[in-house]
Structure formats: C-alpha cells, structure tokens
Amino acid sequence: MIIIQITKALNNNLILAKHGNCHELVIFGKGIGFNKRIGDTVDEEKVTKIFISQASSIVPSKLLMLPPEVLDITAKIMKRAEVQLEREFGLGVFAGMADTINQIKIGGLKIDDPFKYEIRHLYKREYTLAAEAIQLMQNELNLSLGEDEIMLIASHFVYAQLDSQGSGELFRVNQVILEAIRLIQSVFDKVIDTTSIDFSRFITHLRFLMVRQMPCKVKLGIDQDLQMIFRKKYQKSYACGLAIQAMMERDFNLMVSDDELTYLIIHIERLTSKT
DSSP states (O other): OOEEEEEEEETTEEEEEEOSSSSOOEEEOOOTTTTTTTBBOOOOGGEEEEOOOOOSOOHHHHHTTTTTTHHHHHHHHHHHHHHTTTTOOOOOHHHHHHHHHHHHHOOOOOOOOHHHHHHHOOOOOHHHHHHOOOOHHHHHHOOOOHHHHHHHHHHHHHHHTTTOOHHHHHHHHHHHHHHHHHHHHHHTSSOTTTTTTHHHHHHHHHHHHHHTTTTTTTOOOHHHHHHHHHHTTHHHHHHHHHHHHHHHHHHHHHOHHHHHHHHHHHHHHHHTOOO
C-alpha cells in the first residue's frame, strides 16, 4: 500500500504532499484538504489529479504565497488541459500557470509575446482551451478579461508542450509550419482551411516530427510496400511532401525519414482533398 503524507493543505481542495523521499506532489480533489494537518495520510478516494515535481525546487514555497482561489482554478484548468491536449504536465507547469493567473487577477501582467499571431492561427486547440480557461476565470474570479489574457494562457499551453526548449524552439517550429503551409498552397494552388481538424492534425504532426529529431525519441516504422502504395496513389501530395522534406533538411537541418515522409503524404492529402 502506497502511503502519501500531507505536508501542507493549500486549501480545502488542494494539498502539498510527499511519498517517501520522492519529489513534492500537488494533489487536487474535492475536500481533500479539509481539516487536514501536516503528517496526515492522503485520502486516495478523494484524489482527482496529482501534479509531480520533476526535480527538487522552490516551487512548493511559491505556491504557498498564492491565494487559494487561484490555486483551485489553476488545478481545474490544468486538469482540463491534460485531457484535451492528451498530455500530462508536471508541477513546474502548474506553478507557472498559477503565477500567471494570479498576475492576471491583480492586473499586473500584459502580453509581450512575439509569437502571439502564430499561436492564435497555428495552435487552434491551445487557443480554444485558453478561451475556455478565461471564461472560467471570469465566472469564478469575477474578472473582466479579453484577447490579451487568452493569448497569455494559450502561450503557456504551447510552451509547456515544448518541454524545456523555450521560445527559441517555438520560433523554429513556427517557421517550419509557415513554410510548409506556403509550399502546400503553392503546389495545390488553393488556400488551406486553418480552422479544420485536418489542419490541426497536420500542425501536430509537424511539431512531433521535430520532437522526434531529438535523441532517444520514438521513431516511426512503416512497411516499405505501404510507402510505395501511398506514393503512387497520391502523387501530387508525394511531390509536395518531397518539397517540404527538402525545405526542412536544407533550411532547418531536420532529417525527414521515408517513414515521416509517408505520414506527411497522408496529412497533405487529407488537408487538400477537403478544401
């Protein structure tokens, strides 16, 4: 049986905890912190989400300085984000989001992101999720918020998915995406619908293609006979995929394997056959 002990109740629904000598945990659950003291055992039946610290840090002490209502709404937003973005976030991301929400609440944070245009138009899923988060903040914190605040939250979601690579890598990702879109529109002589689910999937594929360039990342594997079938059946998408492959290798030093090229063909075909 795993015993997790409380180190601090942040509010009725959020606690700091530890399991043995492991890193700190932030645990969210309705009523999980009610009447709890340091050293008490966590009621596992009340746990709905656990945020894990990736390394020893001062993150928990930062959380102690934030208002309970900010922590509560951050937990709700991050829990929803993990479902919609299909990814788990650590304690550092949680703390960063909580700090941003607190700054928005007190009116001391304005957006100054050079990628705000790209984020709105290239990361539809993150932007929509941020808009939902802002609506929740308006309802629960009695705030009047708008586009700038949506962009702040959306930026957090985008950067969080780039691990520790930061804004420099985001710029590179965005440049690849914009150039790929330009090539597709040129080859097919049509404007791409950037609001479609196929466009969102294409963007996601390009982003993870770049992530797979890093050491120890999972590589794809597609049967060679299947690769040839796609190339012969979708010749225009194949030609476009070759152009994108050449652009990525020439301009960004990114190697696109035959497997990755096949997936590009599939995404290009889906993207252009409905526009």
